[in-house]
Amino acid sequence: MAYDVIVIGSGPGGYPAAIRASQLGFKVAIIEKESLGGICLNWGCIPTKALIKSANVYDYIKHSANYGINATGTQDFPAVIQRSRGVADKMSKGVQFLMKKNKIDVIMGTGKVKGKGKVEVTAAEGTKKIIESKYIVIATGGRSRELPNLKQDGKKVIGYREAMVLPVQPKSMIIVGSGAIGVEFAYVYNSMGTKVTIVEFLSRIVPVEDEEISKELEKQYKKQGIEIFTNASVESVDTSDNGVKAQVKKQDGSMMTLEADIVLSAVGVVANIENIGLEENGIKTEKGKIIVDKYQQTTIPGIYAIGDCTPGQALAHVASKEGINAAEHMAYLEKKIAHLPDVIDYNNVPGCTYCTPEIASVGYTEKAAKEAGYDIKVGKFPFIASGKASAAGATEGFVKVIFDAKYGEFLGCHMIGANVTEMIAEAVVARKLETTAHEILNAIHPHPTMSEGLKEATAAAYGEAIDI
Missing domain, CATH: 3.50.50.60 (FAD/NAD(P)-binding domain)
Incomplete structure (x- = not known):
């Protein structure tokens, strides 16, 4: 063949x-x-x-x-x-x-x-x-990914596949890892009534995101009743009894025991x-x-x-x-087309996390922009100031934009809030077209929409905000 x-x-x-x-x-x-x-x-x-x-x-x-x-x-x-x-x-x-x-x-x-x-x-x-x-x-x-001290048995210590088809809803769940998979399942199970605890090895949840995004999600998750331990690692699990006992090491080196029906290992792929x-x-x-x-x-x-x-x-x-x-x-x-494909710019790839509130981001975080040597302008627009967000009853979160102070280059965009995964494409296309802050400010955004937040955050970066 x-x-x-x-x-x-x-x-x-x-x-x-x-x-x-x-x-x-x-x-x-x-x-x-x-x-x-x-x-x-x-x-x-x-x-x-x-x-x-x-x-x-x-x-x-x-x-x-x-x-x-x-x-x-x-x-x-x-x-x-x-x-x-x-x-x-x-x-x-x-x-x-x-x-x-x-x-x-x-x-x-x-x-x-x-x-x-x-x-x-x-x-x-x-x-x-x-x-x-x-x-x-x-x-x-x-x-x-399977950690050596967190072997998945498919019943009490599970991965994402088993988490999607559990025959019975657990009363309690420990989620190890707070990347996209971990925080999405945390939202689903917590909303359904499972007591959820997140254990994250690094200093903040959703660690690849801008630091302010991490802080906001942690605040919203704690409000929803999710317990969060950062700078913590699961050292061992005991599945011999009815549920699971996890030995967790805290930042100061002390140990604590967490008990749950199930442990979900969400430490990446x-x-x-x-x-x-x-x-x-x-x-x-x-x-x-x-x-x-x-x-x-x-x-x-x-x-x-x-x-x-x-x-x-x-x-x-x-x-x-x-x-x-x-x-x-x-x-x-094979000479079927006359041009090479457009090479991927991996710094202009959007990331979306579908927890509630949603997270969407593209480009440099504030910290990364500074480390790259840029002199930056940063603007934020909180959704509590958005008419559409207030009408929808979804005022959590904000839009954050980062521009190069010298030329107005659009360095990064970070959002947390309702439906922001549907909004991030504007920032991706703008960056692809080498759009500056000036052009975003002069592109009329529809009202009332959540997408106005991008324009308003840009205005805030330049001291021209109207609604905050």
């Missing part, structure tokens, strides 16, 4: 790579060992957002009196889980349709590079076959690069990731790698762009 392009993995990097390659005139096959759409569609981005939406609806019911409505209701935890799985299944079927539409052959099984232009596929029942192509794209993604033929074929790796150039080529010409198994940010939208770029680079080499 001969193809022009074989893609190993059908996640948010793999399936766009396959579709773009097909659009560019290549004969394409995609190999998937589990479900089309990969982790993102089946066990990550999409089903977690469905869980979060259910939690949002339940929150509305609990606080309906704030809106002048008398509503009562109880949550049905198994039904919440069932709805989430239904959304994921629907999205996976959507990818099946896209494969047919774009005439891409789907081969179920586990792929392994067997030399230049060759991939071995092992089916679920163990049978093997070799398929050939000129180009190969490795898009094998990642999985939940690790790349799936084992047993896929890297070492045998001279494909180089570093720090657990496949080394690639700016067009996603590995150290072996004709073999590309994209997404979570490479050094870029482990985000679905990054993987998608990397996959498209890989396909377009192949097309350029």
